Amino acid sequence: MDRSLFQYALRMGDTTLILSQRLAQWCGHGPALEEDLALTNLSLDLLGQARLWLTLAGEVEGAGRDEDRLAYLRDAPDYRNYLLAERPNGHYGDTIARQFLFDVWHYFLLQGLSGSADERVAAIAAKSLKEVTYHARRSADLVVRLGDGTELSHGRMQAALDEIWFYVGELFVDDDVVADLAGRGIAVSHEALWPAWHEHVAAVLQEATLRLPDAADARHPAYQGGPSGRHTEALGYILAEMQHLQRTYPGASW
Amino acid sequence: MNTQARTLDRPSTQQLRDWLAGVPDPEIPVLSVLDLGIVRDLRWDGASCVVTITPTYSGCPAMQEISAGIRAELAQHGVDDVRIETRLAPAWTTDWMTPAGKAALKGYGIAPPGEKAIDISGLSRRAGAPAPACPHCGSPRTRLISQFGSTACKALYRCAACGEPFDYFKAH
CATH class of the missing domain: 3.30.300.130 (Fe-S cluster assembly (FSCA))
Known part of the structure; x- marks a missing residue:
């Protein structure tokens, strides 16, 4: 099997799945009905993308595991999502800060992956890109509204951004999996995504009257490890909730 | 045989x-x-x-x-x-919706998607499609209320002329 592609598909599938699960936790708790609907629709888009990536992972592995087995029957150390996705929702500004930084990265990454030499990767990326373009525009709008809002919303948005910022670094790391796939034209260098990402984030934050955190702060190794299975304690709680039913009643369906 | x-x-x-x-x-x-x-x-x-x-x-x-x-x-x-x-590729686009389908949407009170699929070439925040005309009274004076409506494929608008809220089937 193509071990790198398996790992990469898991990484993309787990990241979209866990972030989807996080956003779904806002269902019924959004600050306004429209925001509640928007976050759950975003969650649904990401869940659909997670299914495509995990199905691909199962195909590449060739061991008979489908999307459901991969999603429901792996424990935290086997999860390969980026740490950013599992960080707690916090208040609405925290969620929006996390979503904005992720969406912009996701957008540039999918743009690159749309040209993948593997047609399955290219198809999933091209399809997801249309949805993610919309997500990225929406979260930038909200960052501007909250950042350039009241004194209170500005302060909370800045604090949210400063805190989640540490977790963006690993999105741009070219480890052996990314390097191998990029070398074969199947994926793209993640490090190479940084300039475009940084430029767009800086422009939106400027419009939002928010201060751009230091690039060096995003490179701290203490905040990395998701793709190799070293997670924060937050992931276990997400999986406990998400996997409870399948683990308690194996094979349950309706 | x-x-x-x-x-x-x-x-x-x-x-x-x-x-x-x-x-x-x-x-x-x-x-x-x-x-x-x-x-x-x-x-x-x-x-x-x-x-x-x-x-x-x-x-x-x-x-x-x-x-x-x-x-x-x-x-x-x-x-x-x-x-x-x-079949995932090429990805579905609202450009494939038939003219009859778009007309039916309008008659149903949902503004049909603009001509062009979503522009994925850049992230400019204001690069979205122009505001859709109100499917009820036809006025172009409409305002976005929420980027997502009752389903992922729709956004919620309100018409400034007749005051009615309406769904817009987003160009995708």
């Missing part, structure tokens, strides 16, 4: 297409699966009728319902051996 007889008996793809025009989108019943532009191919593979569909949004919960609807409709006409295949 047997195979040939079956070949002669089986409905033409045009006939199949006409039948599929009766399968509605479960969430927007004025649109058929053909209007939506998700049926990409219809063919016979021996005795099996193969329907190739392209999903709309990745997480659209209606897709399963649509597959069931296609099976049920064809079964009503005696076509029981149906295989539904999914």
Whole structure:
């Protein structure tokens, strides 16, 4: 099997799945009905993308595991999502800060992956890109509204951004999996995504009257490890909730 | 001989297409699966009728319902051996929606998508489609209320002229 592609598909599938699960936790708790609907629709888009990536992972592995087995029957150390996705929702500004930084990265990454030499990767990326373009525009709008809002919303948005910022670094790391796939034209260098990402984030934050955190702060190794299975304690709680039913009643369906 | 007889008996793809025009989108019943532009191919593979569909949004919960609807409709006409295949690329776009479908949406009170699919070439925040005209009174003076409406494929607008809120089927 193509071990790198398996790992990469898991990484993309787990990241979209866990972030989807996080956003779904806002269902019924959004600050306004429209925001509640928007976050759950975003969650649904990401869940659909997670299914495509995990199905691909199962195909590449060739061991008979489908999307459901991969999603429901792996424990935290086997999860390969980026740490950013599992960080707690916090208040609405925290969620929006996390979503904005992720969406912009996701957008540039999918743009690159749309040209993948593997047609399955290219198809999933091209399809997801249309949805993610919309997500990225929406979260930038909200960052501007909250950042350039009241004194209170500005302060909370800045604090949210400063805190989640540490977790963006690993999105741009070219480890052996990314390097191998990029070398074969199947994926793209993640490090190479940084300039475009940084430029767009800086422009939106400027419009939002928010201060751009230091690039060096995003490179701290203490905040990395998701793709190799070293997670924060937050992931276990997400999986406990998400996997409870399948683990308690194996094979349950309706 | 047997195979040939079956070949002669089986409905033409045009006939199949006409039948599929009766399968509605479960969430927007004025649109058929053909209007939506998700049926990409219809063919016979021996005795099996193969329907190739392209999903709309990745997480659209209606897709399963649509597959069931296609099976049920064809079964009503005696076509029981149906295989539904999914094709991701090229990705579905609202550009594939038929003019009849767009007109039906408008009549249903949902503003149809603008001509062009979403521009994925950049992230400029204001690069979105121009505001849709109100499907009720036709006024172009409308305002976005929420980027997502009752489903992922719609956004919520309000008309400044007649005051009515309405759904806009986003260009995708």
